[in-house]
Ligand code: ATP
């Protein structure tokens with residue numbers, strides 16, 4: 234069934250009717266692009282050009298969208314797969330593409346970031362202002378001995394200096410290694426050690442929900458004896474007052490205040506022309522499936538991927554849109570769609586330091602109203618939290634400025650998709666469910682808003698220039714059904730290797746199906762319309778009596794029950810059926826997990842998917858283990874379900890969650 238959404242123009246349903254309305258919409262399979270949405274960037278030509286010849290398509294886009302210091306003459310060097318090179322003999326500077334070209338075109342006064350602090354502070358950072366700070370910091374970094382190819386660690390909260398820090402590295406050809414501000418200093422140390430970082434840029438203290446944590450002192454305790462680390466640059470973000478009376482400790486000769494360095498630096502730093510394949514950054518993946526991998530991206534291909542997909546997927550008009558991505562810069566989403574994609578396109582973004590639930594559960598919606606945000610990009614985990622808190626919080630604010638909504642990070646349950654579309658988007662905004670990875674650098678599968686009909690829970694179709702495909706376990710192409718997701722052609726923004734570990738790079742991504750087929754690590758389903766449904770990691774496919782079920786589909790069915798807030802499903806070895814389904818379920822406030830509820834949920838899943846999909850075991854969980862980027866860590870749940878020792882837990886957000894679950898499971902057994 235396909236329908237033009239009848240609720241297009243009506244306001245978000247009031248909370249009382251919401252549950253019934255979502256229930257009704259769950260039966261709608263496909264939503265046509267909302268009638269009121271007008272696309273600004275046509276894609277028809279791109280689709281045709283990319284289908285005809287993807288390499289030429291990317292070459293044309295590289296000339297159209299980027300400013301080159303030295304034009305490239307070769308496009309793709311595929312002589313030594315999987316070590317591909319793009320635009321090899323070309324040269325450009327990434328910060329010049331993100332800043333100088335907009336300022337030179339007379340747009341220096343345009344806002345790059347509206348920065349909002351969690352205590353209500355506001356700052357406006359223009360393109361000209363960011364260029365000035367970037368040049369000064371670039372010179373400052375040089376004065377600390379940083380040169381081309383040197384690694385600079387960045388461990389900062391969501392403050393404007395983080396953008397300048399990344400861009401200053403790019404300006405002088407240094408390689409940045411950003412670590413999510415919420416990590417413990419020990420994780421930072423490991424990442425600095427492995428990458429031989431020469432300088433670390435950090436902060437005196439960080440604020441979170443009204444509290445201030447000393448960061449510099451903790452960094453000192455961990456990092457003091459790291460040999461490669463020569464200098465530490467410290468942003469004074471909270472000051473003596475924030476730290477209980479004294480400024481952060483500084484070691485003479487090693488530590489420098491950011492503000493002093495920038496103030497004293499020469500304001501002019503011409504951008505360094507960089508070879509297209511010069512390393513740009515190292516970024517560690519979130520660690521949902523294994524020990525985090527140090528993913529290496531290079532300059533021109535990465536910039537092209539994010540520049541093109543940003544304008545295509547978010548349909549941005551840099552002159553009028555106000556864009557906000559709620560991710561942290563410490564993840565690939567922050568790199569590609571807070572910093573490089575928006576700035577390269579000359580867009581205006583909101584950057585928010587705080588949490589969605591501080592000072593109250595409406596913090597985000599208040600900002601959308603205040604800044605008249607038009608395009609909002611967030612993650613399913615956040616949407617599920619907002620659902621839990623209730624529609625009354627968004628209902629307090631005028632969200633009518635929104636024209637487009639995006640999601641990234643995990644499969645989004647249809648119910649969460651619908652809640653987002655109805656309550657936040659008022660039924661009038663296209664929802665783009667964007668599938669991609671740290672490794673892909675840029676969005677690869679996503680609806681084109683205004684063009685692609687959407688099916689809640691499906692990331693829909695590949696964007697022009699990308700070639701994801703499904704294979705059987707044996708490597709045969711699949712045009713419909715469940716299979717292993719791969720990418721059959723190299724793409725400009727692909728990772729080039731795992732830092733200093735070419736062997737693990739080849740082993741992880743290019744051993745199963747050979748050196749020219751990129752193994753994604755996710756399983757997916759292709760439907761009869763050619764839509765991709767990401768169903769989780771390869772290991773997340775559950776085989777019950779020979780039937781292949783996806784964790785995402787079973788979870789979506791469970792979450793569709795009105796008593797359920799969140800669920801994670803894993804497989805457990807089973808003598809009878811090979812594998813059996815174990816469901817970890819968080820109920821909404823006030824609901825009790827008793828035998829009657831177990832029976833009800835099992836029936837509910839049977840009615841939606843089939844008896845085979847009924848969970849054999851249901852474990853009530855107050856909370857689910859998540860990575861610091863908010864993804865459910867199913868591998869740890871598998872360990873718990875099967876009574877094994879837990880695997881790598883270093884990127885777990887709250888270790889107490891696992892302890893609580895393990896003891897609960899032990900009790901029940
Ligand atoms: P690690 O590789 O260390 O386990 P990770 O895979 O969680 O960490 P990321 O690169 O941040 O680290 O996440 C990419 C993965 O997130 C994808 O492979 C996919 O499993 C999931 N994902 C991202 N976006 C979507 C989406 N729109 N729909 C479904 N899954 C998604």
Ligand code: MG
Nearest residue numbers: 518522670754
């Ligand atoms: Mg991954």
